[in-house]
Amino acid sequence: MTCIDNDWWKQAVVYQVYPRSFRDSNGDGLGDIRGVTERMDYLHALGIDAIWLSPFYPSPLIDGGYDVADYRNVDPRLGTLDDFDEMVAAAHAAHIKVIVDIVPNHTSTEHTWFKAALAAGPGSPERERYIFRPGRGDAGELPPNGWKSTFGGGAWEAVGDGDWYLHLFAKEQADLNWKHPDVQKDFKHTLRFWSDRGVDGFRVDVAHALAKDLESRPLDAWTDDPEQGVVDGDNPLWDRPEVHDIYRAWRQVFNEYEPPRFAVAEAWVHPDHQWMYASPDELGLVFNFEFSKANWTADSFRLAIEEGLDAAERSGSTTTWVLSNHDLPRHPTRFALPQVPSRVHHQLVNDWLLRDGTTYVEDRALGARRARAALLMELALPGSVYLYQGEELGLFEVADLPWDALEDPQARMTAHGDALKGRDGCRVPLPWRAADPTGAFGFSLPAEHAAPHLPQPAWFADFAADVEEADTHSMLTYYRHALALRARLIAASGSAELTWAPMNGGDAIAYERPLADGRTLTCITNFGIAPVEAPQGELIMASASLEQGALPQDTAAWIAR
DSSP states (O other): OOOOOOGGGGEEEEEEEEEGGGGGGSSSSSSOOHHHHHHHHHHHTOOOOOEEEEESOOOTOOOOOSSSTTTTSSOOTTTHHHHHHHHHHHHHHHEEEEEEEEEEEEEEEHHHHHHHHHHTTTTGGGGBBOEEOOOOOSSOOOSOOBBBBBBBSSEEOOOOSSSEEESOOTTEEEEETTHHHHHHHHHHHHHHHHHHHOEEEEEETTTTSSOOOOSSSSSSGGGSSOSSSSSTTTSSSSTTTTTHHHHHHHHHHHTTTOOOEEEEEEEOEEEEEEETTSTTTTTTTOHHHHHOOOSSHHHHHHHHHHHHHHHHHHHOOOOESSSSTTTTOOHHHHOTTTTTSSSHHHHHHHHSSSTTTOOOOHHHHHHHHHHHHHHHHHTTTTEEEEETTTTTTTTTOOOTTOOGOOHHHHTSOOOOGGGGOOGGGGGGGOOOOOOTTTTTSSSHHHHHHHHHSSOOOOGGGGGGGHHHHTTTTTHHHHHHHHHHHHIIGGGGOOOOOOOOOOSSSEEEEEEEOTTTTTTTTEEEEESSSEEEEESSSSSEEEEOOOOEEEEEEEEEEEEOO
């Protein structure tokens, strides 16, 4: 384990738990908090430093729990606060830290504040906590402008009295007004509430959207949707400079604790702005999504690594490395589509995998081979690593979910012909046991249970945890071995130094890191067709067998000297 000091999070391996799909302890078809506790030994054996729990709060589940109705409680379907406390205690006993998701951009329309806002009427103080605006037209029958929701459709919803409220996501997710002191005060209360219960850190959802400017120009003057990820201080919705005032205030709350709490921002911003969110007087970390968007080429990954390291240096912190999460198609599937860039969203994955079998079919052997290589390339980098549940099993995207089973609002808001089935393909409940008479692959232990909330495919039997634990060549065994080596040799060095190693031709990248035992590690990854000669030294680990001292295509290796 590498969690050794107050800055443990700067080089930790964090495992994302999507609670509703991790483990169902009571047979209702939904994963729950007790299910996480029951699998703490598994998480400990994997070799992680922390778990990050996606939202487990009371929610109508319009958007997988990211529509929060109560920020300081546990959804009764997932357990109780006592269950949460037991889970935290079990994690800490296993030397595993706990990070929870905070969703500050919007609340559920079932939140008490929003219900009060609807009841109070136009111009009321209750509505000032959200972003209500009068509609256009004689009776307010038209939206304030034509902005679109990121999930599809308009970003404004009428409430029947001439007012409309802003929702950058689903209409059931009403955007908060972060200029209101009640909003600022309440979220500080929430941060303290969970910190007091032993939570070690926070993941901040849509961190770049909290500050908005809807006053400096008429709303109907906007003819285009403001874009995310551009360097534009005049953007009314995304990555505004004022958002950093919010996080500087949060830092004061974090520093009330010993050790201080930290947060990692989900901020889909231009690389030139990432470092601001991660500065020591703000959150501490920001996700480096350039790594997860990189194409499977040496140039693309080298650029993503350089941008991540540059942002970390500017922030005075470290960077994060992530290949998959609950919003992205699983990377073995992305890597199994050689004719499609890895910088791909679910729409493109579904486009290629779901249309009558007439287009490219994923090559799972290729995807698994590249996923193994990507792990070694990722784990040896300086900074923290974020894993998504099931990637240690080598799970692929479940791309053939039936339309009537889908839960993601992206699917509900998009015509079926557009082939956008949303993000449910990476959220299917995990397979724990191959042989299970209930048909749920050990996701729900009781003999009589409800069906899992998303259907599991038959091929999950080959990827079940009990099968892989018994296989010395499985992806699970590979992950455990790589994580153990990282903790003992790389992270234990305490160094953030990285030096690019020269390459004599070929489509490959190599970098060097100091090891805890005084040696130097070379991590080399070959993306190209031609084999690449390995440097001299001791072969610590390789993603595939070397051929006469050379790395074949789609192979990575750690070599010490």
